[in-house]
Amino acid sequence: MKPYKWHMLICTGSRCTEDGEAETLFKSLGEKLKARGLADGAQRVKRTRCRCFAICTEGPIVTIHPDGTWYNRVTPEVLDEILDQHLKGGEVLKAHVYHQAERLD
Numbered sequence: 001m002k003p004y005k006w007h008m009l010i011c012t013g014s015r016c017t018e019d020g021e022a023e024t025l026f027k028s029l030g031e032k033l034k035a036r037g038l039a040d041g042a043q044r045v046k047r048t049r050c051r052c053f054a055i056c057t058e059g060p061i062v063t064i065h066p067d068g069t070w071y072n073r074v075t076p077e078v079l080d081e082i083l084d085q086h087l088k089g090g091e092v093l094k095a096h097v098y099h100q101a102e103r104l105d
Helices: 021-035 076-088
Strands: 006-011 045-050 062-065 069-071 097-100
Touching: 006 021, 021 045, 021 076, 062 076, 069 076
Parallel strands: 006 045
Antiparallel strands: 006 062, 062 069, 069 097
């Protein structure tokens, strides 16, 4: 596996969203990463589709690791902000955070 800086997980489970919005977000992510230079190189983002984060009805849910940021109710516009401000700019979008893991280092 190629090295990556970030791991983005998107819950696409059937109870997360009723109309498939999370799956649509996941499917759009590849092109969005390429367009921002996040598909390869030192800033590479690995993306993974997950089936359940056990916080149903708060979806679409997107988590960013290794910093443990959980975003809820992610729209296409919020996803763009996550990519631009969090992954490229290093700024967590506090207005959209559902949970922030405590750093252990």
